[in-house]
Amino acid sequence: MNGVFGRKAGAVEGYRYSTALLNSAVVWSDETLDAFLSGPSKMLRGTRMTTSVLSEADRADILAYLKTLPAR
Ligand code: HEM
Known part of the structure; x- marks a missing residue:
């Protein structure tokens, strides 16, 4: 990520x-x-990622966390 x-x-x-x-x-x-x-497969039919994060607040927390990661 x-x-x-x-x-x-x-x-x-x-x-x-x-x-x-x-x-x-x-x-x-x-x-x-x-x-x-x-909803991974709703957006990209055929993706192998099957885990969904249904809570909008949890998704916001995850995006905030991803922004703390180093560029590469
Ligand atoms: C908060 C947790 C997660 C985040 C933020 C996340 C995010 C992502 C993203 C952005 C991609 C696309 C990667 C790219 O384009 O380079 C991806 C792909 C993938 N993820 Fe997740 N993911 C998470 C959890 C999981 C979990 C729990 C699993 C499996 C149990 C999983 C399985 C996969 C797989 C197999 C792919 C490749 C999909 C494909 O090739 O179609 N992910 N994920």
Whole structure:
């Protein structure tokens, strides 16, 4: 997740993503991360991430935490 903000989805070298992530044009931002976390497969059909975070407050906390991570 380091440096996730502003990065294209499915772009970390060496990770084997689903074709859903590889073929998407999503760039990770507050809006796209919030949508993905609230329902990964609703946003990107075919993604292998199945965990949803249903609480809006929890998603806000997670995004705030992700912003504390070093760029890479
Ligand atoms: C708060 C916790 C989590 C956050 C913030 C998060 C966020 C993300 C993001 C942003 C991606 C896309 C990565 C990229 O484009 O480089 C991703 C992918 C993925 N996540 Fe999560 N995730 C979380 C929890 C989980 C959990 C608990 C699991 C599994 C039990 C999981 C499994 C995956 C998988 C398998 C992918 C790859 C999806 C694919 O290739 O289709 N994630 N996650």
